[in-house]
Amino acid sequence: MDTTVAVVSLLFLQLLVTALAAPIALPGCPETCGDITVPYPFGTRDGCFRQGFDLICDETRHPPKLSLGGDHGAEVVGISLPDGTVRIRTRILDTSSLQQLNGTWSAGLRPGGPLALSARHNRFVAMGCNLLANLVAHDTLYSASDRIGVCAALCVSLSALPPPRDASSASCSGVGCCQTPVARGLSSYTIQLNDLAQRPAAAAASPLLVHAVAFIADQRWFRGQQDALKKNFLDDPRKLVDSTVVPTVLEWSLHVDADQDMFLYDPGVSQWKRCISVNSVVVDAVNGNAFDRTRCNCSRGYEGNPYIADGCQDINECLRPKVYPCNGTCINMQGTYGCSAKKNIINLAGPFTLTTIVVGFGLLFSLLGVAQVTKKLKKRRAKKFRQKFFRKNHGLLLQQLISSNKDIAEKMKIFSLQELEQATNKFDHNRILGGGGHGTVYKGILSNQRVVAIKKAKNVMQREIDEFINEVVILSQTNHRNVVKLFGCCLETEVPLLVYEFISNGTLSSYLHGQLENHLSWKDRLRIALETAKAIAYLHSAASISVYHRDIKCANILLTDTLTAKVSDFGASRSITIDETGILTVVQGTYGYLDPEYYYTSRLTEKSDVYSFGVILAELLTGVTPVFSSHSSEATSLASHFVSLMRDNRLLAILDTQIVLEGGVEDVEVVARLAHACLSLKGEERPTMRQVETILEDVQSSNIHHNSQTIRVSQSPLKDQPWKGGNGGEGTRVYSLEKEFIHSLEIPR
Structure with missing residues (x-):
């Protein structure tokens, strides 16, 4: 008797769940126009439809008329979610x-x-x-x-x-x-x-x-x-x-990029798993490219709207005997139904019980077989996606380049997506190290136990893809101890994944602006500035092809456990030929570091990186962020404020007192004058990064002292090299570094 009660209770609960039909439209939105059902993503009111799915319901007519959005939209007489029509x-x-x-x-x-x-x-x-x-x-x-x-x-x-x-x-x-x-x-x-x-x-x-x-x-x-x-x-x-x-x-159909919030992505198989509703499946659209456009349907045994949470509800097959025949007692189950013999459940015994067990095991094995087939199909589909992205990201060309160039082969490796998923525990949130304007960085451990940093794009946009590929091209041609090393990349995802050496100590910005408690001494700051200058000078003139970084900032300078500087994030960088002095390009960079001349002319030159480096020098000297709030609560640029104080001989008002005590007034003032020169509004008046590197080397090696400064300046290799390129001679107001140093002696202390 207890068994009968249990079965009856189960049937009652299932009927109750079926009666609570899931909504077709979003909450608060009309589900019909006249006698025509309007399911989401379609809708007739603002906030009730996705972009492009807006319809017009003319309720002034009897019966109301539903039509496509627009001035000349045709009359709509029916919408089908299962067919996508x-x-x-x-x-x-x-x-x-x-x-x-x-x-x-x-x-x-x-x-x-x-x-x-x-x-x-x-x-x-x-x-x-x-x-x-x-x-x-x-x-x-x-x-x-x-x-x-x-x-x-x-x-x-x-x-x-x-x-x-x-x-x-x-x-x-x-x-x-x-x-x-x-x-x-x-x-x-x-x-x-x-x-x-x-x-x-x-x-x-x-x-x-x-x-x-x-x-x-x-x-x-x-x-x-x-x-x-x-x-x-x-x-x-x-x-x-x-x-x-x-x-x-x-x-x-929906677009896999523009409407990706409608789908649940399964990174394990690199494909869309289902729509928002549980018990839904992704199906390819008939019109258009199946990789770009797709739809959803409720899974077999469910009906409703897969584009709404819990929109797919279980079908009670027992209420549809013509569609789901049963010669015995029909028992509804989630996603399916069972059919027992007409005998009373209490009297079921003997041979029938054995038959039921055999059928049950047969059904179980059948389900397992279907699951295996489905798993194989998913793997095959995921493989096709990986192959498609590999070709799209120029993987074949990179393979050919690596196989034909021994130097690149030693630096670069093409990783599989499976390797990087294992290294990051499928890109676990706890493995996130940080992120920049171009992606999120994860900590990974490769199979050879090497610890690496893996960068993954935040957004699937063509610009992000171009920037990642640009970074691969640039870093594959660079080799400098102060430039972050690229170990390889993965091209089996829509946006390539980049694999770098792991830098353990965070960014220079973290040290300077309070995220970390460690104080950087003057000696460390001067060395970090020199190492950064060497890296930028190398990119400008010593690499196999000149590179303008275009986003030099403290957040892109990583520090090792010995506080060695490493320049990173080359997503916005541009390569130029030797005979070019600049290129016209869309303005990119970070507010507070951006070269004003580049901003107003769109002409990118090596002096644009010099200006950004000047802001870093100002940060190292003052400990102030590139943009800060002044007494009037307005945002103030550190660069303009620093130059203004230099002009008014009030530099000590902003310098970090501890730095002045550790480094001495003379050395700190020389670096301040160098920062002032780098922050000149005219690019031609700024020094080159090679000149910057030379001056910082002199300061570091203590070759500049107050008592013999004039002699050292006259011996400087930059004596006859004013900041201005080819025409910076007498009669102009452009200072050479020599004149800047001599002028600094006149500032009262």
């Missing part, structure tokens, strides 16, 4: 002067939007005499001459036409009527109707010879209506056009 009503295109007609079919669809004509559901139809009908792709991707549907309707004379009342001969087979499939699903088309015959003057009065019509219709509807349509056309063409609306089928 929208049924609309369209008009017939006609002409009364059949010499030549160019018309447009669009139904109000937006180019590039989620809706497009269904190529598999529709037919292109034309009616008339001696008529050539062309369906031309009306899309920016195709030329105007790309005909994707052509048919001809012939009738030599009026006598060749079938009798108007003879329905048996009224099929659309090329005599007075023709049809052809639609080869490509787009948002709009051009329809061209051309007369194939020279009309005799006597025949021009016949409406059958001067009228022609064309339309795109649901092929199932047309198959049942073609006889009546042709008969009505022969009776009265004008009446047919005025009184007939044609059902047409559209298909819709």
Whole structure:
């Protein structure tokens, strides 16, 4: 008896759950317009639909009319989530002067939007005499001459036409009527109707010879209506056009990039796992590229809206005996149903119990088999995705480059996605080291126990892909102890993953601006400045090809456990040839470090990095952030404030007192003068990074002392090299480093 009660209770609970139907639209949004259901992602009010899925519900009409968004949107008569279709009503295109007609079919669809004509559901139809009908792709991707549907309707004379009342001969087979499939699903088309015959003057009065019509219709509807349509056309063409609306089928899909918040991504197999709702599956869209556009359906045994949380609800198969037959007692279960014999459950014993066990095990093994097949299909699909991204990210070219260049082969390795997932525990959140403007950095441990840093893009955008590939190209050609080393990359994801040496001590910004308690001494600051200058000078002039970093800042200077500086993050960098002095490019950089001359002219030069380095020198001297709040609570640029204080001989007002005590006024002042020169508004007045490196080496080696400064300056290798490039001689107000040093002696202390 207890067993019977349990079964009855289970059935009751399942019926209760089924009764609580999941919503079709978002909370607070109308689910219908008249008698037409409007499921999300479609909607008729702001906040109720996704971009491109907006519909208009005209409630002033009786019954209310639902139409596509836009001024000329066609009437919508049905929306199907399982099929991914929208049924609309369209008009017939006609002409009364059949010499030549160019018309447009669009139904109000937006180019590039989620809706497009269904190529598999529709037919292109034309009616008339001696008529050539062309369906031309009306899309920016195709030329105007790309005909994707052509048919001809012939009738030599009026006598060749079938009798108007003879329905048996009224099929659309090329005599007075023709049809052809639609080869490509787009948002709009051009329809061209051309007369194939020279009309005799006597025949021009016949409406059958001067009228022609064309339309795109649901092929199932047309198959049942073609006889009546042709008969009505022969009776009265004008009446047919005025009184007939044609059902047409559209298909819709979501974009895997723009709508990625609608999908749950499974990094284990590198593919979309399901939509927002549990018990949903991702299916490829019919129109368009399956890699770019996709849809969702509820899993087998569930119905509802997969685009809403908990939108897919279990089907009670027991309430649909015609669809799910059962010759015994039907028992509904999640996603499926069971069917037991008609005998009372209490009396089940003996052979039947054994049979039930055997069937149960058979069903279990069947499910396991299906699971294995599904797993293999997922792995195969994931492999295809990885191969696609590998080719897209120029993996074949990089493989060829590595195999043909021994130097690059020693520096670079192409990692598989599986290797990096194992190294980061599938990119566990606890492995995140930090992130910059171009990606998130994870700590990884490779199979050889080497600790590495792995950078992964934040956003899947073409710009991010280009920046990551740019960083691979630049770092594969650099070899300097103060430039972060690139061990390799992974090209099997949409945006390449970069694998660097692991730098354990964080960034210079963390030390200078309070994130870490460790205080940097003057000796460490001076050495870090010199090592950074050496790295930038190497990039500008000593690498195999000159590189402008374009984003020099404290956050991109990493420190090892011995506080050795490493310049990183080359996503925004640009390579130039030896004979170039600058390039015009879109302005990129970080506020507070950005070269004003580059900002206003868009011309990137090596002096742009010099300006950013000048801001770093100012940070090292003052401990102040590049942008800080002044007494008036307004954001103030450290660079402009630093230059202003230098000009007013009030530098001590902002210098870090501890640094002055440790380094001495003379050495600190020399570095301050160097920072002032780097921060000149005119790039030609700034020193080169080689000159900066030389001065910092002199300060570090204690070759600059107050008592013998004039002698040392005269011995400087920069004596005859003013900051200005080729024309910086006498008569200008551009200082050489020598004059800057001599001028610094005149500042009262």
